[in-house]
């Protein structure tokens with residue numbers, strides 16, 4: 001298969017972890033006889049430094065002429081505490097999501113059997129956890145207008161808005177996912193307080209008869225924040241709006257043992273973007289210590305969702321599991337005997353090659 005992949009490594013540890021994901025994709029190309037053309041493009045703080053824009057038009061063009069996008073991370077501390085910064089790296093990510101129509105962000109959360117004892121949560125609670133969060137990605141308070149400051153600068157405001165159509169398109173994906181899983185969908189909202197949440201409940205309830213095999217329930221987000229820690233195994237598919245989804249998926253990452261393990265897919269009208277859910281982790285930048293598994297599992301999602309290469313995607317996941325089992329862990333999971341970012345990437349690429357030669361023998 002011939003395909004084009006846009007590689008947007010971004011800021012901080014983005015380039016280091018993305019390089020491992022690319023290494024793993026190359027192993028897959030070699031072993032399974034594919035050829036993927038990879039084109040690098042700038043996004044985030046690094047793009048601001050080079051062009052003044054966090055998501056330059058050249059980058060948008062590279063994305064639009066690709067079959068899928070692999071993305072690293074965004075953000076730089078020099079912008080974080082500057083209330084007057086006019087351009088921010090994060091605007092690049094938001095603009096990319098909006099301009100490419102990536103309205104659904106899919107974040108799977110599962111515990112690794114070999115890491116159960118490393119999670120801060122009790123083993124018996126997290127054993128067998130396997131759920132997926134559908135986070136709406138191009139609406140809500142992240143994008144609503146008006147937003148800004150009053151003229152005297154003494155008050156600020158953001159608007160949370162949703163339309164029926166915005167809710168329906170992501171909800172359809174979540175219902176369909178539930179049909180292919182354990183057939184349970186939980187809508188997380190704050191319908192006891194927010195008008196937008198009440199619209200979510202109404203729209204999703206009206207859609208439910210189209211998916212009679214799916215059991216739909218509702219949970220307020222504050223309660224969900226607690227249940228995700230207390231009874232994580234109860235969840236199957238979670239559907240929620242943009243900001244709630246941002247928050248509860250960082251929280252959920254604790255279940256697997258490290259934020260560095262979680263991958264995500266952003267989808268919409270065709271083109272898919274794949275990224276680890278972690279940020280740019282400035283303190284670790286350039287130290288070769290960041291966990292590359294979230295990025296590598298994002299590459300596995302890319303092969304599955306955008307290219308329909310299920311066997312190849314499973315080969316990556318199997319190699320990741322094996323590396324984890326063999327204790328190839330970065331310092332977020334193993335302080336005593338930590339492997340470096342590149343060692344973990346090399347190991348996973350090597351396992352993909354080795355597993356295939358075993359199959360062929």
Ligand code: IPM
Pocket residue numbers: 074075090093094246277279
């Ligand atoms: C994420 C990130 C982004 C978000 C930031 C960097 C804008 O936290 O992808 O979860 O809030 O969506």
Ligand code: MN
Pocket residue numbers: 246247250277
């Ligand atoms: Mn986030």
